[in-house]
Amino acid sequence: MTSHFTETYTLSNGVHMPVLGLGTYRVRDQEILDACLLEALRTGYRLIDTATVYRNERAIGNSLKRIFEQDLVPGLRREDIFLTSKLAPKDQGYDACYQAVQDSLQNLQVDYIDLYLIHWPGTARLKLPDPRNAINRMESWRALEDLYREKKLRAIGVSNYTLGHLKQLVQRPHMVHPHPSHHHPHQQQDPLPPGSVASIQAPTEHRALASTLVIPHVHQFELHPRLVQKDILDFCAVHKIQVQAYSSLGEGRLISLDALPPQKSKRESPSSSPSPPPVAPLGALEIMPYLIQKYFPSVNMSFERQEEDGVGTDAVTAATYARYSAKILLRWGLQHGFVVIPKSTQPERIRDNFDVFEFELEQEDMQQLDLYSLGNQRTRYCWDPTNVH
Numbered sequence: 001m002t003s004h005f006t007e008t009y010t011l012s013n014g015v016h017m018p019v020l021g022l023g024t025y026r027v028r029d030q031e032i033l034d035a036c037l038l039e040a041l042r043t044g045y046r047l048i049d050t051a052t053v054y055r056n057e058r059a060i061g062n063s064l065k066r067i068f069e070q071d072l073v074p075g076l077r078r079e080d081i082f083l084t085s086k087l088a089p090k091d092q093g094y095d096a097c098y099q100a101v102q103d104s105l106q107n108l109q110v111d112y113i114d115l116y117l118i119h120w121p122g123t124a125r126l127k128l129p130d131p132r133n134a135i136n137r138m139e140s141w142r143a144l145e146d147l148y149r150e151k152k153l154r155a156i157g158v159s160n161y162t163l164g165h166l167k168q169l170v171q172r173p174h175m176v177h178p179h180p181s182h183h184h185p186h187q188q189q190d191p192l193p194p195g196s197v198a199s200i201q202a203p204t205e206h207r208a209l210a211s212t213l214v215i216p217h218v219h220q221f222e223l224h225p226r227l228v229q230k231d232i233l234d235f236c237a238v239h240k241i242q243v244q245a246y247s248s249l250g251e252g253r254l255i256s257l258d259a260l261p262p263q264k265s266k267r268e269s270p271s272s273s274p275s276p277p278p279v280a281p282l283g284a285l286e287i288m289p290y291l292i293q294k295y296f297p298s299v300n301m302s303f304e305r306q307e308e309d310g311v312g313t314d315a316v317t318a319a320t321y322a323r324y325s326a327k328i329l330l331r332w333g334l335q336h337g338f339v340v341i342p343k344s345t346q347p348e349r350i351r352d353n354f355d356v357f358e359f360e361l362e363q364e365d366m367q368q369l370d371l372y373s374l375g376n377q378r379t380r381y382c383w384d385p386t387n388v389h
């Protein structure tokens with residue numbers, strides 16, 4: 001397999017972020033993490049996605065330390081890895097957030113973290129409509145901005161923000177660029193999009209309070225063909241916020257053979273019909289068998305056992321279907337320019353999910369997949385932040 005660990009997107013502050021990484025949600029066991037991380041890094045993954053609430057930062061730190069010290073991936077150093085962690089909702093607010101990052105640094109056993117995200121727009125134990133949610137996350141952001149300036153974090157961002165939450169953060173009043181002489185000579189500079197509200201000069205009385213406005217470098221949210229939120233994608237594009245998709249495989253449910261409606265063994269090209277595909281249970285993607293057959297012609301995609309000249313071929317297995325659907329979904333994300341972070345604890349799947357650089361979906365197939373997010377076909381598999389004030 002060709003190595004693709006050099007494939008990166010460039011964030012608005014110039015930092016390079018790998019296009020594909022390993023998700024680690026619900027993986028806590030040290031031995032399993034040791035095996036997964038080693039497999040992933042040997043395969044070519046260079047991005048690891050964790051969070052305080054996953055309670056695996058310490059174990060990930062231990063695994064990485066062992067890999068570096070024992071040179072288990074020859075030549076691999078800390079600076080080759082892009083580590084992401086996230087602020088727990090219980091730690092919202094300036095002081096708690098500042099401290100939480102120190103704890104993450106200690107648990108991960110590193111001097112800096114490549115990307116730190118506010119995991120969720122709300123605060124633990126506050127009701128969703130409570131206006132303190134908005135105040136707290138803004139205070140957390142100020143702490144992240146300070147830690148970014150202190151170079152403890154190479155990039156900062158948010159996760160699970162709605163368009164409203166994003167606008168509130170990016171279009172803050174009274175925030176100005178400090179006078180250039182206030183900059184530390186080695187300070188990271190954030191280019192602001194021309195005409196952004198953030199670049200407007202604040203009234204003089206606010207200048208003393210003003211600090212550099214950092215526009216989030218990354219927004220990580222649930223994103224797959226069943227949940228494309230175009231307004232958020234457009235906003236991110238305008239403000240040069242890199243989109244990172246999570247639950248690209250619908251937590252496994254988008255790639256489940258069981259979710260498909262009953263199949264006919266011969267499938268027609270769905271591109272012959274311009275209308276969106278019909279709704280299926282559990283958010284299945286009915287186009288998938290067709291796409292698998294088109295891009296992986298050697299895969300036997302028949303849905304029943306076939307006999308020809310006395311030679312029998314078994315029906316497609318759930319594992320084969322999941323394996324190739326996963327590739328198509330990851331490829332869809334990559335071709336849209338999203339960072340993808342599939343999670344698996346199975347070495348073979350970890351390798352398979354990285355083997356997505358050798359084929360390309362045609363434009364018409366990308367469009368067909370996009371159609372699944374229209375109207376009532378939208379499906380959310382993870383958290384819904386819509387009602388967080």
Ligand SMILES: NC(=O)c1ccc[n+]([C@@H]2O[C@H](COP(=O)([O-])OP(=O)(O)OC[C@H]3O[C@@H](n4cnc5c(N)ncnc54)[C@H](OP(=O)(O)O)[C@@H]3O)[C@@H](O)[C@H]2O)c1
Nearest residue numbers: 023024025246247248249250251252322326342343344345
């Ligand atoms: N910011 C947030 O709020 C947030 C929320 C959710 C997720 N995330 C991040 O995004 C990552 C990915 O999302 P996710 O964990 O929700 O789900 P996902 O990546 O959509 O799906 C993971 C599931 O699919 C299975 N799977 C993976 N590759 C497969 C393959 N090739 N064939 C068959 N099955 C496969 C995995 O099982 P096995 O492990 O058994 O292989 C697991 O059950 C998370 O781990 C986390 O790092 C962030």
